[in-house]
Amino acid sequence: MSYDVIVLGSGPGGYPAAIRASQLGKKVAIIEKESLGGICLNWGCIPTKALLKSAQVYEYLKHAQTYGINASGTHDFGAVVKRSRGVADKMSKGVTFLMKKNKIDVIMGFGKLVAANKIEVTAADGSKQVVEAKNIVIATGGRARQLPSMPVDGKKIIGYREAMVLPEQPKSMIVVGSGAIGVEFAYFYNSMGTKVTIVEFMPRIVPVEDEDVSKELEKQYKKQGIDIMTNASVEAVDTSGAGVRAKVKTQTGEVVLEADVVLSAVGVVANIENIGLEESGIKAEKGKIIVDKFGQTSLPGVFAIGD
Numbered sequence: 001m002s003y004d005v006i007v008l009g010s011g012p013g014g015y016p017a018a019i020r021a022s023q024l025g026k027k028v029a030i031i032e033k034e035s036l037g038g039i040c041l042n043w044g045c046i047p048t049k050a051l052l053k054s055a056q057v058y059e060y061l062k063h064a065q066t067y068g069i070n071a072s073g074t075h076d077f078g079a080v081v082k083r084s085r086g087v088a089d090k091m092s093k094g095v096t097f098l099m100k101k102n103k104i105d106v107i108m109g110f111g112k113l114v115a116a117n118k119i120e121v122t123a124a125d126g127s128k129q130v131v132e133a134k135n136i137v138i139a140t141g142g143r144a145r146q147l148p149s150m151p152v153d154g155k156k157i158i159g160y161r162e163a164m165v166l167p168e169q170p171k172s173m174i175v176v177g178s179g180a181i182g183v184e185f186a187y188f189y190n191s192m193g194t195k196v197t198i199v200e201f202m203p204r205i206v207p208v209e210d211e212d213v214s215k216e217l218e219k220q221y222k223k224q225g226i227d228i229m230t231n232a233s234v235e236a237v238d239t240s241g242a243g244v245r246a247k248v249k250t251q252t253g254e255v256v257l258e259a260d261v262v263l264s265a266v267g268v269v270a271n272i273e274n275i276g277l278e279e280s281g282i283k284a285e286k287g288k289i290i291v292d293k294f295g296q297t298s299l300p301g302v303f304a305i306g307d
Contacts, residue, residue, distance in 0.1 A: 003029045006119055006133035008111045011038020013306025014139030015095055022102040029131060030104055031111040031121055036095040038141050042088050043161050048184050050084040055191035075192060077169040084164060107131065113276030116299055138289065138304040140275060142268040149236055150176065150264055156239040157262045170194055170260035174246050176234050178205035182265035183217065190226050197227040197257055199248055204230055237262055270307065
């Protein structure tokens, strides 16, 4: 199969690029290993906002009298999670519709560059095919970063994916990292009634945001009952018991925190391994693909966009 443009990855970087190329009259294919829409639509931005909306509605319900309304109620944690997954599924199906509408071929599987204009796609059943294009766009996105001190096991030490679909609501949770992912889940679980402690390595939460934002958010979170530890790092996590015991190093010494689960939210890393960068001679630095002002890599005809 030969195309004008092949896009590797169907997240918010990839699928709009594919659509625009098709609208400009190009023959386009998109390669996706999991679900159309990528992490954002399926496991990131969209489903987390659905969870946050449920938390917000529950907060309103708890403070209904403030608005002059007599109302009371409890939440169904399973139903909240189910709604979030339903929203994500609907969005992914929307991207599928857009692919059909714009006559873009969808090739499911893991794509790897084998030449300047060729990609080998390995399907879930192990079968392989090679497709080629005049131009290739790498839009493989990112994944959660892991720390050696707390390897994710999916049960007691969880990542954002597991945090979105926990079968039962934990009574207590330690959130390690206070970037966008960490503070969103901290707010959601605290609102649902989980006792939440945030551990942040930097001097303030949401450290990449303006200092004024950090101060106000910390003030609001503490007001809501969230414990916050800054200038702190998790040195080790013991999962041998019923819950978890996290050894946390602070400026004044070591403390041990106990909880049902630990959520690792220490940032993301780019998905650039095993996609043929080295073999193709595409330059990368510090885990990121190097591009020029047009998004083109060191290999002519191959571009990289997104996270």
